[in-house]
Amino acid sequence: MVVAITRPTRIKISQSAITHNVSVTRKISGAKFMFLAVKANAYGFGLQTMAQAAIKGGVDGLAVAVLDEALALRQAGITAPILILGITLPQYAKIMAENDLIATVSDLDWLKLAAHNLEHTANKLQVNLGVDTGMGRIGFRKREALAQAITYVQDAKTPFNYQSIMTHFAEADSVNNDYFHEQLANWHTLTDRLPMPPMVHLANSGAALYHADELPTDYIRAGTVIYGMEPSRGTVLADDYLRPVLTLETELIYVKKMPANAAISYGHTYHTQEGEWIGTLPIGYADGLPRSLKGFEVLINGQRAPIVGNLAMDQMMISLPEELPVGTVVTIIGQQGQYENTLEDVAQHVALAPWVVATGLQERLLRVIAD
Numbered sequence: 001m002v003v004a005i006t007r008p009t010r011i012k013i014s015q016s017a018i019t020h021n022v023s024v025t026r027k028i029s030g031a032k033f034m035f036l037a038v039k040a041n042a043y044g045f046g047l048q049t050m051a052q053a054a055i056k057g058g059v060d061g062l063a064v065a066v067l068d069e070a071l072a073l074r075q076a077g078i079t080a081p082i083l084i085l086g087i088t089l090p091q092y093a094k095i096m097a098e099n100d101l102i103a104t105v106s107d108l109d110w111l112k113l114a115a116h117n118l119e120h121t122a123n124k125l126q127v128n129l130g131v132d133t134g135m136g137r138i139g140f141r142k143r144e145a146l147a148q149a150i151t152y153v154q155d156a157k158t159p160f161n162y163q164s165i166m167t168h169f170a171e172a173d174s175v176n177n178d179y180f181h182e183q184l185a186n187w188h189t190l191t192d193r194l195p196m197p198p199m200v201h202l203a204n205s206g207a208a209l210y211h212a213d214e215l216p217t218d219y220i221r222a223g224t225v226i227y228g229m230e231p232s233r234g235t236v237l238a239d240d241y242l243r244p245v246l247t248l249e250t251e252l253i254y255v256k257k258m259p260a261n262a263a264i265s266y267g268h269t270y271h272t273q274e275g276e277w278i279g280t281l282p283i284g285y286a287d288g289l290p291r292s293l294k295g296f297e298v299l300i301n302g303q304r305a306p307i308v309g310n311l312a313m314d315q316m317m318i319s320l321p322e323e324l325p326v327g328t329v330v331t332i333i334g335q336q337g338q339y340e341n342t343l344e345d346v347a348q349h350v351a352l353a354p355w356v357v358a359t360g361l362q363e364r365l366l367r368v369i370a371d
């Protein structure tokens with residue numbers, strides 16, 4: 001992995017926006033303990049950068065998809081609780097126990113294989129039992145199997161701690177609540193009166209924001225909302241109570257005045273006007289900007305300027321409103337003067353969800369914490 005620190009292209013992560021989003025989410029949900037999902041390079045915002053800023057901003061624990069992400073956080077010196085949301089192969093149980101990680105478990109067989117791997121380890125492995133109430137992904141679907149697993153992890157002779165239990169909603173961020181309620185009813189059928197561990201967490205961002213009065217929210221697992229993206233994309237709540245966290249900016253690296261009808265970029269799909277000023281930016285589709293971003297207006301000198309021609313792998317061109325010098329700041333996502341481009345604006349231009357656009361932002365992009 002190479003991070004490009006020598007080109008003037010960077011992602012700025014706003015510390016104050018994160019702190020704001022954490023406190024708003026805490027207030028609305030009533031959460032006492034908040035895991036921030038930092039899987040997939042923190043939704044593209046940058047794993048280490050986000051983890052540090054989020055802990056400073058008031059988050060209590062972190063949730064990752066895979067063991068490697070958890071180990072990267074431990075190596076970066078993060079001591080907060082870390083939950084691995086996906087299933088880790090049982091041969092890594094010992095590594096998880098030694099690094100004080102919480103492992104998500106979906107069946108008894110896994111526990112028995114993991115117990116074997118943990119035989120000569122002093123540390124017990126912290127277990128998070130997954131309950132599948134209708135996501136259809138991972139987790140126990142039968143009450144008896146879940147009860148058996150609980151008995152097994154609670155047994156003092158097994159190398160486990162019954163630390164946590166969770167379920168995940170497939171549709172907590174919709175105006176139609178039917179499926180959410182179906183899943184919540186399944187949760188009660190599957191778990192009521194079974195022994196509960198210290199951490200019981202059902203809510204993702206959508207459930208924490210829109211359903212806090214219907215389910216336990218002492219512990220929540222939030223992602224989207226802390227990154228400043230409204231989970232329902234404006235259909236349940238307006239998004240102005242959140243602050244955008246991510247700015248993507250670059251600088252003009254090359255500027256030229258064009259003759260009439262000159263072609264721009266691969267496929268020569270754009271032709272210039274006489275005297276048109278074309279600026280080249282050191283960022284392209286290999287940085288994770290969708291190629292369909294063509295035509296999107298970036299911000300420069302307090303004005304809007306469209307991306308012209310096809311994005312190239314590492315560079316792209318914009319049509320400048322006037323002659324501007326090399327080094328002028330160009331904001332692709334973020335605010336300049338009276339204008340603002342949000343991740344949602346980019347997402348709408350390319351017909352994707354904002355978190356899909358964000359997770360595409362590549363590791364090559366330099367990430368820094370600002371304000």
Ligand SMILES: *Cc1c(COP(=O)(O)O)cnc(C)c1O
Pocket residue numbers: 037039085168203204205206221222223224225231
């Ligand atoms: C990603 C993830 C979350 C966070 O979801 P958001 O909708 O971004 O808040 C919570 N729980 C699980 C199991 C996840 O995979």
